[in-house]
Amino acid sequence: MGKHEVEYRAPEGLPVIEIVREFDAPRELVYRAHVDPDLLVRWLGPSRLTMKVERHDIERGGGYAYTHIDTDGTEYKFWGAVHDAREPELITQTFGFEGAGDAASLERLVLDELDGGRTRLTITSVVFDVETRDAMLRSGMKEGVDQGYAQLDDVLAGGPGRSAS
Amino acid sequence: MGKHEVEYRAPEGLPVIEIVREFDAPRELVYRAHVDPDLLVRWLGPSRLTMKVERHDIERGGGYAYTHIDTDGTEYKFWGAVHDAREPELITQTFGFEGAGDAASLERLVLDELDGGRTRLTITSVVFDVETRDAMLRSGMKEGVDQGYAQLDDVLAGGPGRSAS
Secondary structure: OOOOOOOEOOOOOOOOEEEEEEEEEOHHHHHHHHHHHHHOOOOOOOOEEEEEEEEEEOOOEEEEEEEEOOOOEEEEEEEEEEEEEEEOOOEEEEEEEEOOOOOOOEEEEEEEEHHHHHHEEEEEEOOOHHHHHHHHHHHOHHHHHHHHHHHHHHHHHHOOHHHOO | OOOOOOOEEEEOOEEHHHHHHHHHOOOOHHHHHHHHHHOOOOOOOOOEEEEEEEEEEEOOOOOEEEEEOOOOOOOEEEEEEEEEEEEEOEEEEEEEEEEOOOOEEEEEEEEEEEEEHHHEEEEEEEOOOOOHHHHHHHHHHHHHHHHHHHHHHHOOOOOOOHHHH
C-alpha cells in the first residue's frame, strides 16, 4: 500500500475489522486530533458532511456524541462510551449509530511511533457477529474513512482540513 | 439444563461468550438488581468476596467501577463504560479488569419476559480475539457467574443475597 492509503483487514469468519493508516506527524499530534473536538470536526467522516460535537470526553468512563450533517440537511447521529484512554497511544471506546438499532462496536485505537516523526494508526473494531461486520463494510464506511484521513493529513500539516475540500 | 443453571455458549472460532440464565422474577426486578448499586453488591461475583461500588451510572454514556475484596484483603478492580441502557430490557457496556492490561470486552445484556412472571437473561460478550475469549473461560469466570446468579436468586426472592452464604 502507499503510505497514505488506508489498509483494511476483514479476517475471514471473525466479526473484526482492522484499519491501518500512517501519518506524517508525531503521535502526540495525531492523538490530540482525536481528543480535541475543535480539531476533530475538521477531519472526521466524509468530506461532503459537516459535523457538530455534542459531547467529547475522551477519558476512562467518559463518552462522546456527535452529528454529521449532509448537504441536504439530513442529520446522522453517532455516540459512544469511552472504556479507556491513555495519551498518546490508546483509546478504547464503543461506537453506535442512531438508526442502526442496538448494534454496537468496540473499537481500539493504537498509535505507534515510526521513524522520522511519523505515526502508524491501527483501529481494531469488533461487533457481535460476522453478518454485522460484513454489513458495515458494505455501508460506505470506507469512503468516510478514506476521506476523513485525507482531511486529517491536512489538519496535521496545519491546514484547515474539511473546509479545504 | 435445569432452569436455574447457567448455560454457557462459546461458539467455535468466534471471540464470543454467551450466557443464558432464567430467574423466577419479573424482568423489571432483574433489571433493577443490575442498576441499583445497593442490590448489586448483594449478588455480583463469587460468594467469598465482598464488593464496593465506586461508580454505577447505568445509562447511555455512563460508566461504572467497583472493587471485589477477597477474604485475605486482596482487591480486584473492575470498570466499564455504558454504551446504552433501556429499562427493563437492555444494557450494553464494556468490561475491564485492572491487571488484565488493555483487554476489554463489549457485553450486551438482554432480558426477555417468560410466562409466569419469569425472566430469561442473555449476556453476549465479545472480545478482540479468540485467544482472549478462551483465557476468560479458563479464568474461573464460571464460578463467579454461577455463584453470583445463585445469590441473585436469593435477592430477587427478598433475601439478603451474598451475606446469606
